[in-house]
Amino acid sequence: MNRSPLTSLAPDLIDLFAKVGFSADGIAMQLGPEATEAMHRGEPAAVRYATRDSSVLSGLIRAFILHDRLPTNELIELVGEALFASLIDAHVVEVDEHDSCRVVLDIRPHVIVGTDRWVFSDPDAAMTAQAPNPDHVLGVGAASLSLLQSTPVTPVGSVLDLGTGSGVQALGQINCAEKITATDIHPPALDLAEATFAGANAQVELLKGPWFEPVAGKKFDRIVANPPFVVGLPEVGHIYRDSGLNLDGASELVVSQAPEHLASGGTAHLLAAWVHTAEQSWQQRVASWLPDRGVAAWIIERDVADPALYVGTWLRDESVDPRSSEAAERTEAWLSHFAEHGVTGIGFGFVAIRDIGDEPSEILAEEMSQTFTDPLGPEVEEYFLRTAWLRERSAAQIADAQFLVRPGVAKEEVTLADTEAGVGFAPAALRITRTDGPRWSHDVDKHLASIIAGLHPAGLSLRETVGLYEMAQGLPEDCLVEDAITAVVDLIRHGLVLPAELASEDQ
Template identity: 75%
Template sequence: MTRSPLTLLAPELTAFFDAAGFTAGGIAGHLGPDHTEAMHRGEPAAVRYATDDGSTLSRLIRVFILRDALPATELADLVGASLATRLLDSGAAAADRNGTVRMVLDVRPHIIVGADRWVFSDADASMTRHVPGPDHVLGVGAASLSLLQSTPVTPVGSVLDLGTGSGVQALGQFGLAESITATDVHPRALDLAEATFAGAGAPVELLEGPWFEPVAGRTFDRIVANPPFVVGLPEVGHVYRDSGLNLDGASELVISRAPAHLAPGGTAHLLAAWVHTPEQSWAQRVASWLPDRGVAAWVIERDVADPAHYVGTWLKDESIDPRSPEGDARTGAWLEHFAEHGVSGIGFGFVAIRNIGDEPSDVLAESMPQSFTDPLGPEVEEYFTRTAWLRGRGAQELADATFLTRPGLARETIAVADKEAGVGFAPAALRLTRTDGPRWSHDVDEHLAAIVAGLHPQGLSFGETVGLYALANGLDEEELVRAAVPALVDLVRHGLVLPAELAEAAE
């Protein structure tokens, strides 16, 4: 039994779009790079200018992207009479008394995990004047794209998409997972998600209810969640972003409860936000939401906003002008609430959690401000592999192991103008930097840089390499090993140096 007529329409509509070239790549090729960027910036006039040739693809862009109105007869001519009728009957499009039709929903093409997909969602304000209502169902936004990039795309057993919305994250796991379960508290979201899945031919179990209640007592091999994490007052203005919980309560709830729903070795991949306060570091705050035993967690802060900037950003998200009386009142109430709770900033980022059984928890919370373009998902999986290897070894075992530098690792020598000499340059920093993944960079001294340069997977152990360097430079071997092992742990944790046995297993 289907939830809505959209589900029955979706396969026929997406098949038509695919045949007509109404795909993300087809649109980009048709518009060209400049007008494609204008489309992404929300500049409809530029897109309309580029689609005046009367071609089928231009007309589809005008109807389904720009949501231009057209006579019902022209819609039937464009997509066929049967499909036009079903668009109207399902509520995807609406007609006025004059027989003029306009799309009500967005059915937008995207490339998701390398495949052409179409996501059913409510129309946003990017192309037409529109204020999203309280029950608005979001399509593919910046946050959902960033979570897709940070979630592994390796084969997996069972997947839970918590708070699926229009189904974007579950769609990203289609073809990878043996089974997918998607939940949402919002019935309308489940209606649109079902259509999204039907259009992709993706069998997904849909469950209605808040948070983890629909899957009580169940565990999964992979959990993905883009919850309503907006930090603010305990109220719900828009169901897709407001949880009704105070401040960062939504992030705390999802992060704290996810471990109980992970199968052995299972992982969770979450978007979250947290407050900064003078009393406690953000890293301590988020770490306190996790259990003392049973999880490895990597918490990555990608951005921090001051309260005023944060409030202004989210008011614009709901199409409220901060200069309007409503915007003025909302801003004042929101900032006052932050002030009452000592909020000095709001952080945003990713949380990856792995079930490690009954071992003591291993939690790392750190900032990742550097820019990079590689997907983060593979790095997350490798991070858990590297840290699992580290957890099982003491200082002596680390010294006895063999390692190699990561392929592509760069050594950077930074020098600045020598003020004292008045001429030339003076050394300022020595860094080891990854040229792949998240581009981690570590400041090192000449001793550690030389030791790392001497590592070889079929050569001496780390301790022996340090000993050889100490002997050649007149240093105390025991003392140098004691100092070098903690530095080695940091380099392995960020993947600049790899244990030889892990590298061999990956080949």
């Protein structure tokens, strides 16, 4: 039995959208690059100006993207009488006494994991003057897009989308998962998610309840979660972003409880936020949320904001004018709360967790502030493969293994004007940098640069390569082996150097 009338109309409506080209690419072609960019910036007037013609696609943009009020007969011509009646019955369209109507839900096209999808949600505040209310169900935002990019899409058995909202993360998994379970505490969110899944012809189990309660005792091969991670006072102003838990309590809850619900070898891919304090590093704080045994975790901080910037950003998110008295009152309360708890900054990023049985936990927390555009999901999967390879080997075994430098790694030699000599240039830095994935870059010295240049997957081992270099340089035997092992382990973690075994598996 369907939760909502939306679910029944979704397949027919999405079929119509697909046939007439009301897709992300179709809209971009119709609007042109300038108006498309205006749409992404939240400037509806420019989009309206670009849709003055009488085409079906322009009409659908005015109706479903801009939420313009249209004559009833115009919307009927666009979608047909039967669908129009269904849209009214499902409260997607409101008709007034002047025989005009307006679409009051977002049914917006997006390309998700390379496939055209349509997401049912409450209206995007960027396109309307309507501020998000406390029960607002978010569509596809920047945070959800970043999580989609950081979640693997390789074949998997069971997936849990914790706090599904309008169903965005589950959409990213429907082409690779055998079974998907999606949970949410908010009934309107489940209604909209069900319609989103129906429009994608996807079978998803929907469960109502908070956090992990609906799946108590169950385990999954992959967990994805974009929880209400906003860091603040223990209150709920907007259900899609506020957990009611103090500070970063929502992130702590999800990160700490996710391992209990991972099947053997399963992984979790989570968005999270955490506070910075003078008493404890953020790395220690987030690592403390994880168990001492049983997981490998990669915690990535992508951004950090000072308290004032953070508060202002989230007040604007709910359309509060930063110059208003309301903003002043709430800002003071929020910043005072941060000050009482010693908060000096708020970090935001990803937490990837893998079940490793009863082994001691292995946790790496690091900053990833560099700019890159490649999806992070494949890197996360490879990271767990690389660290598993390291975990299973002693230092001696690593020294006796064969390696290769990752294809595409660049060596940079930086020189600066030689101020001491007063002429020419002097060496300033030597580094190797990935030109793919997250673009990791490591400073190296001339010894390490020469050693890794000699690595070959079918050639000498690391120990033998170091020995050959020592001999060529007239250095004492084995004087560089220990340092080379330490350095190469760091390079393996970031994928600049790969074990020959893993490289052969990829081919």
